[in-house]
Amino acid sequence: MLHESSLADAADWLWEELPGHRVEILNGSIVVTPPPDGPHQQTLTKLARAFERAGIDGSGAEWLQGIGLWLPTGPDDYAVPDFSVVDADYRDELIEKNCYAPHVFRLVLEVTSSNWTNDTATKVDVYARADVPVYFVVDRKHDEVLLYTDPVDGKYPDPQRFKRGQSVPVPESVGVALDLSVDVLLDGDG
Secondary structure (H helix, E strand, O other): OOOOOOHHHHHHHHHHHOOOOEEEEEOOEEEEEOOOOHHHHHHHHHHHHHHHHOOOOOOOEEEEOOOEEEOOOOOOOEEOOOEEEEEOOHHHHEEEOOEEOHHHEEEEEEEOOOOOHHHHHHHHHHHHHOOOOEEEEEEOOOOEEEEEEOOEOOEOOOOEEEOOOOEEEOOHHHOOOOEEEHHHHHHOOO
């Protein structure tokens, strides 16, 4: 298959052949993530509700799940974050394949799955290189939440680490005033 078509064509084929899986191209390699479990999805639901309660409507931003982010790391590279906050006019920045220009993303958040190193290593690099100002990693493997902010020269400074019993403040640049419970982010309930 890979010899007969481009990397992008192979990724499209995998999307069709593996329903429920997330297919991305990161640093020139296809990455396939298994379907999310219930607590993963419940975390995203709780996030959406928190952003709604915080007044994201009217802030000039929108929250979205599963929207593509076109990456500057390769000609076909893109990621599909679990949760994003984007500029309200993001639709004007469609590049291709449901992927939008990185500059419309104010925040991306990933909840780790079985292939957690993609979220804790590879995506730290590609989101920083895309100049995404805020990146949250809900690291269920290590029972913590990491907050990366304000990349400089394509690299994030060391993350802030938050443990159970703490709250994570959403940076003001996102457009809403909000503190997120680490326990809710990790467990999807509460």
